[in-house]
Structure formats: C-alpha cells, structure tokens
Amino acid sequence: MKNILIVLGIILGIAVFAAGSGLFKKTKPNVVEVKKENEKIMDNKNVREIYFAGGCFWGTEHFFQQIRGVVGTEVGYANGNTQNPTYEEVVSHTTGFAETVKVKYDPEQVDLKLLIDLYFKTIDPTSKDQQGNDRGNQYRTGIYYTDKNDEVTVKEEVQKLAKNYSKPVLVETIPLKNFYRAEDYHQDYLDKNPGGYCHIEPGLFEMARKANPLPKPAYQKQDKKVLKEKLTAEQYNVTQENGTERPFQNEYWNETREGIYVDITTGEPLFVSTDKFESGCGWPSFSKPITKGLIDEKMDRSHGMTRVEVRSKTGDAHLGHVFTDGPEDKGGLRYCINSASLKFIPKVEMESKGYGKYLPLLDKK
Numbered sequence: 001m002k003n004i005l006i007v008l009g010i011i012l013g014i015a016v017f018a019a020g021s022g023l024f025k026k027t028k029p030n031v032v033e034v035k036k037e038n039e040k041i042m043d044n045k046n047v048r049e050i051y052f053a054g055g056c057f058w059g060t061e062h063f064f065q066q067i068r069g070v071v072g073t074e075v076g077y078a079n080g081n082t083q084n085p086t087y088e089e090v091v092s093h094t095t096g097f098a099e100t101v102k103v104k105y106d107p108e109q110v111d112l113k114l115l116i117d118l119y120f121k122t123i124d125p126t127s128k129d130q131q132g133n134d135r136g137n138q139y140r141t142g143i144y145y146t147d148k149n150d151e152v153t154v155k156e157e158v159q160k161l162a163k164n165y166s167k168p169v170l171v172e173t174i175p176l177k178n179f180y181r182a183e184d185y186h187q188d189y190l191d192k193n194p195g196g197y198c199h200i201e202p203g204l205f206e207m208a209r210k211a212n213p214l215p216k217p218a219y220q221k222q223d224k225k226v227l228k229e230k231l232t233a234e235q236y237n238v239t240q241e242n243g244t245e246r247p248f249q250n251e252y253w254n255e256t257r258e259g260i261y262v263d264i265t266t267g268e269p270l271f272v273s274t275d276k277f278e279s280g281c282g283w284p285s286f287s288k289p290i291t292k293g294l295i296d297e298k299m300d301r302s303h304g305m306t307r308v309e310v311r312s313k314t315g316d317a318h319l320g321h322v323f324t325d326g327p328e329d330k331g332g333l334r335y336c337i338n339s340a341s342l343k344f345i346p347k348v349e350m351e352s353k354g355y356g357k358y359l360p361l362l363d364k365k
Helices: 002-020 031-042 056-063 111-122 149-162 203-210 223-229 233-241 356-364
Strands: 048-054 069-079 098-105 141-145 171-174 180-181 259-261 268-270 295-300 307-312 317-325 334-337 342-346
Touching: 031 069, 048 056, 048 111, 048 149, 056 069, 056 098, 056 111, 056 203, 056 317, 111 356, 141 149, 149 171, 180 317, 223 233, 259 356, 268 356, 295 317
Parallel strands: 141 171
Antiparallel strands: 048 098, 048 141, 069 098, 069 180, 259 268, 259 342, 295 307, 307 317, 317 334
C-alpha cells in the first residue's frame, strides 16, 4: 500500500513542481522551528535514546512525536546486513532492515516504561512481518536499545505486556546493531502530508498527546471561598485583605526553634529558621526568602507610607513588607512577615510532612 502511494506521490509531485506550485515545500507551521529546537535539546547529555520498529515508520514517528517528553525523532532503517541502504533496497526484502524510529526522550519528563506501553497500543505484537496493510520483513516489530542498562527494562516490560495476549508476542528486544537515516521525504512525513497513509488509527495520536500530561504543581493558589472556610478570620484578613496583625501578639514573632515557614494558603516553603533574626519589631523577621522566585515585591503607598509589599508568588497571599534596615552581615534586608501568613514546620516534623528535601538548608551557618 505504502509503495503505491509513494510512486503516485512522486509522479504527482513532479507534475506540480513543473507548474511551479512548490508542493514539496509544504509543511505545517513551525515544523522547521520545532525540529531545530528539538535538535538543540537532543544535544543535552541527559537525553536518552531508544529505537522502535512498529510497521510503517511514518505513523510510528508521528505517534511518538505527540508524547510529552519525546524531544526528537528520526526515521530510518535498523538492524540490517548491508550499509547505507536505500528505501528501494529495503523493500526488496534482501537487506534485513526494519523500518525504525529513533526516539530521543528526556527521562525526567517521560519514563521508558510508558513509551513501551504506548508503543504496544500501535501494533499487533503477535503479527509476524505485518502491521496494518503493510507486509514484509521491513515491517517487523522490535525495540532496540543502545544502552545496556535499558535491556532489563525493555525485556521485563515486554514480558509483562505479553501476558495480555493469547498468542506469542513477536516483538524483538535486542541491541541496536546499526541504524541508517531514511531519505528526507520520509522524515516527518505525516506533518508534511497530513492526509497521508498511516496504519495507526487516528484516535491513538490524540491518546498519545494526553498520555503524559504535565504534572500538577505541588502548590496551587486556593479559591477565596475555600480559604474563608480553611483559615481563621485573622489569617484570611491578613493574606486576602492585606491586613496586619498586632506586633508582639502573634504566633511566631519569638519562635526560635529550627524549621521551615510555609505559606499558610498553599503550604509552599518560603523561609527557613536559619535566615530568621530578632529585629525588635514584634513580627517574624527574615534576611531573605528561600529563593527570590517564591515571592513578589510590589510598591505599597497605603496608609500614607511608601513601602515594598511582599506577596507569595504562587498563593498571591499578602505576607508583609521588606525594609532595608536588616543586618549588614546578612545582606541588609528585613523581611517583616505576618505570622498569620505563615505556618511553621519544626525540623523534627519536616520529613514526615513532605519537606525533607529542605533539611540541608538548616545546616548552613
């Protein structure tokens, strides 16, 4: 099927090209830019690679391009017995090559096990040398690895998935012996030819786009209605209505234990005890937040004064103000923060309450 379409496409292309239509330049918007960006990412030393043979590589490549965490793809011919084969040589069934997609992925965004699981949804793993309407040994299925550490993952995952089938699974799980890039017209084929032939059911592309969604942020801004029920009246007044609690009559002004101070509205860490100091003002005072990216600073001209307000970036809660009369040896700033905007987590509870990774911050002097 694919061979016939290729021949017809070439004939049509020559005719239209002669008429000056520029058909061969047709691509989706931003395809070139996306490819260039992917090439940059593919240079990242943390990026891993794996090779999937799943029938016609046009559809297999397009499928993997939909998955978040896949940062680069390339179609080619793998594990054959000649060098630099052409497409015509591969389809002659004399070279032993399989149509294969080189997949580069960021393991911090997508797990190899998920890639394998999704790949199985695009193939009949019990079929020998046939996927969809395509027949021939170049359409055999396989997962080829270049990193010895991937061998166990690949084999174990395929064995696990094989339990879902009544017939033997014929997917090869072997090291990559060789791989040669296919001709340019095969690369990103379905991007250039949206209506082109594909053995993969179209709905699977949408499934791939949704299969690895961005994780929800650990800390999220809360609705004011929720906060009104969750917070005390003073906490709500301070964080949502820019109120100010009384000095020397608040929970943490004289707190001296080791620990971490988090946003009362979201639980996001903001300050640590090692940056807290006694300022004499009657409110908790810190020389700096854990990182500047956790807060927003805004000009405040209320009450006939000019001050710099401090708000939590994620929760958008009013915290207090920052002044330039802090200790010089600590940077000269004083973050004067309302206790009502904070929740203190003692050091002994940080691990159990999910703040264990911040414990090293308490070791600094």
